[in-house]
Amino acid sequence: MDWMIRRGARCAALLVALALASCGGDDADDVLPADAGSGGDGAVSDAARDATTPDAAAPTGHDFLLPWTGGVAFTVTQGHNTGSHVGLSSWAWDFGMAIGTPVRAAHDGTVRLARGDSRTGGCDSAFSADANHVVVDRGDGLESVYLHLDSTSMRVGQPVRRGDIVGLSGETGWACGAHLHFQIQRSPAGGGGQSRFNQTVPESFHDTGQPLDPAPGTRPVSANAR
């Protein structure tokens, strides 16, 4: 019963945050309460916050597509440099997404990390280590992270093509409601470490044919796997 009550509270928080985001326009970053709605994604130490800043020299212009089925839109519930998206995750996006939604690879690559056995999550940093996730290495120094998954059948070392289903979305780990946390980061070969979280870099999606960095409150439409 406690679990159900907590889920209800989290859903209420998500609805509030979505309402704020939809009213906030370009200023949604300022009104989204930290960690409400989109949730935290990993414990970020003070040292990490201080040591990691956006890197303007990071490679750009890649062929990333939004990580879900083409023709479908999801709302950006948290953008960059706000809430839990600081430090290593400064350039992440959160997309409000019902549990069980197919999550698709944003690019070709190879699975570097995969976990799908967690059934635990909640709106507290204490759940950080419980997130199911997949990390796909591009082989060019960058990789993508798909976090809070409900499940995944991916295995480490498995080749992935853009559009492949890497898992189903969920709310495992530190999540204040169901959503997909997605980020592009440096791979170990690109200067990152071996953990699931490395320094994110500024990137764009190319579903419209033009680079798009969707802002909080907007609902970008995927052209992936159409």
Ligand SMILES: [Zn+2]
């Ligand atoms: Zn996030």
